[in-house]
Amino acid sequence: MPSPALSRRTLLRSGAVLAAVALLDGCGSDPSAGPPAGATASTGAAGPAPGGAAALAMPAEWQPHTRTFMAWPALEEVWGDQLAAVRRDIAGVAQAVAGFEPVVLMARPDQSAEARRLCGDSVEVLDLPVDDLWARDTGPTFVTGPPGLAGVDFNFNGWGGKQTHDNDGRVAAALLDHYGIRRIQAQVTAEGGAVEVDGEGTLMATESSLVNPNRNPGRTRDQIQAALQELLGVQRVIWFQGVAGKDITDCHVDALARFAEPGVVVLHRPGPDAPPDIWSTASDQALQVLRTATDARGRGLRVVELTEPDLSKIDGGGDDFLATYLNYYVVNGGVIMPRFGDRDADARAAAVLAELHPDRQVVQVGINAIAAGGGGIHCSTQQQPQAAASPAGAS
Numbered sequence: 001m002p003s004p005a006l007s008r009r010t011l012l013r014s015g016a017v018l019a020a021v022a023l024l025d026g027c028g029s030d031p032s033a034g035p036p037a038g039a040t041a042s043t044g045a046a047g048p049a050p051g052g053a054a055a056l057a058m059p060a061e062w063q064p065h066t067r068t069f070m071a072w073p074a075l076e077e078v079w080g081d082q083l084a085a086v087r088r089d090i091a092g093v094a095q096a097v098a099g100f101e102p103v104v105l106m107a108r109p110d111q112s113a114e115a116r117r118l119c120g121d122s123v124e125v126l127d128l129p130v131d132d133l134w135a136r137d138t139g140p141t142f143v144t145g146p147p148g149l150a151g152v153d154f155n156f157n158g159w160g161g162k163q164t165h166d167n168d169g170r171v172a173a174a175l176l177d178h179y180g181i182r183r184i185q186a187q188v189t190a191e192g193g194a195v196e197v198d199g200e201g202t203l204m205a206t207e208s209s210l211v212n213p214n215r216n217p218g219r220t221r222d223q224i225q226a227a228l229q230e231l232l233g234v235q236r237v238i239w240f241q242g243v244a245g246k247d248i249t250d251c252h253v254d255a256l257a258r259f260a261e262p263g264v265v266v267l268h269r270p271g272p273d274a275p276p277d278i279w280s281t282a283s284d285q286a287l288q289v290l291r292t293a294t295d296a297r298g299r300g301l302r303v304v305e306l307t308e309p310d311l312s313k314i315d316g317g318g319d320d321f322l323a324t325y326l327n328y329y330v331v332n333g334g335v336i337m338p339r340f341g342d343r344d345a346d347a348r349a350a351a352v353l354a355e356l357h358p359d360r361q362v363v364q365v366g367i368n369a370i371a372a373g374g375g376g377i378h379c380s381t382q383q384q385p386q387a388a389a390s391p392a393g394a395s
Helices: 076-098 112-119 168-179 221-232 278-292 343-356 368-372
Strands: 065-071 103-107 124-127 141-145 148-153 182-185 202-206 236-240 257-261 264-269 302-307 329-331 334-339 361-366 382-385
Touching: 065 076, 065 329, 076 103, 076 112, 076 334, 076 361, 076 368, 103 112, 112 124, 141 221, 141 382, 148 168, 168 182, 202 221, 202 257, 221 236, 236 278, 264 278, 264 343, 278 302, 302 343, 334 343, 343 361
Parallel strands: 065 103, 103 124, 148 182, 202 236, 264 302, 334 361
Antiparallel strands: 065 382, 141 148, 257 264, 329 334
16 A cells, blocks of 8 residues: 555554554553453444434445545555556456446546556546555445435544545545545544445444544444444444554454355454454454354344455565455455465365355455555445435435
8 A cells, every 4th residue: 555664564663553463452542542451342223323324325346336446546645656456457357347347547637648548548537636555445435325425424534534635535525526426424434444244234444443432532332433423334343352553444354354145244364374463353353252253133143254365475475465355345246356376275265255156156366466565456446326316415
């Protein structure tokens, strides 16, 4: 994602981020921001969603899309000499998604010609100023219901001030204005990659990325949960501890745990030869939570483990590499997932996702340049669900 000093997988040394790398302990925040993770239940209480959540809710990713939004990486100061390779990866992802549904790729006006050349005619390029490629986080998170379609603007702040976001902080509002879609400005700060829903009232999230003073200073977990329930129309929130300060996202849930369908969760797991580290500990903690958690309808959860590739077999792999298959993207009729170069692991992961999505075609795309920066396919895409658009205007 950013330059090596500010990647998703590297210890962040900037003064803007947490000073120490550790598993989340009280979400790395001041005690006034909420109780330590170990002192509270891992699953939010079920109950009626507050406010307007009954009218608008975030659909599951596997429900039909109108289009997919993506963004063209703009800044050499972020990617350095890897910018060209990252752009080729983004073009490859855009083309793969466009085989299933329309793709709109946002690009700075002075870079849109190159984006069109690399992406081809199957991808629509929209002149709109951006800073980087992470449309999942910078774009709106869409909700639907009887009032129509709306987009939640989660007030993107560069993952807690870790990266420049002069343009990306305005992407959600600009995109919604362009399409005449109603904008809901959240009262909390978050990113699209920080939330995962099953479409039936259940949400998964990590405390490290949300109950964190770099996003929501002074807010307790209960307060943030209540806001998410209202904004996204969910009744139960399953919380994982996550990892604060180790990567730029503070451990987004979309690299840790995903819903394959209601009642079924796919969980990232370290490889059998991987040394114990803070990431495997976070995965172990999430597994313990999932074994006892129930969803909004009272069901226990079936957990499917998806093992990471062997980094020693990956060209361009390293400490910053986001070696998870969890960051896949479900499109109309397909699943777009990474191909890392560990042939055995790539094939096993594809087989698992094919079994979980039997009516969809699984397409693997090489994204090692993106992954070397700490991101993946899901991070770079944002779906617009099918729904009749409501009148424009912020609420």
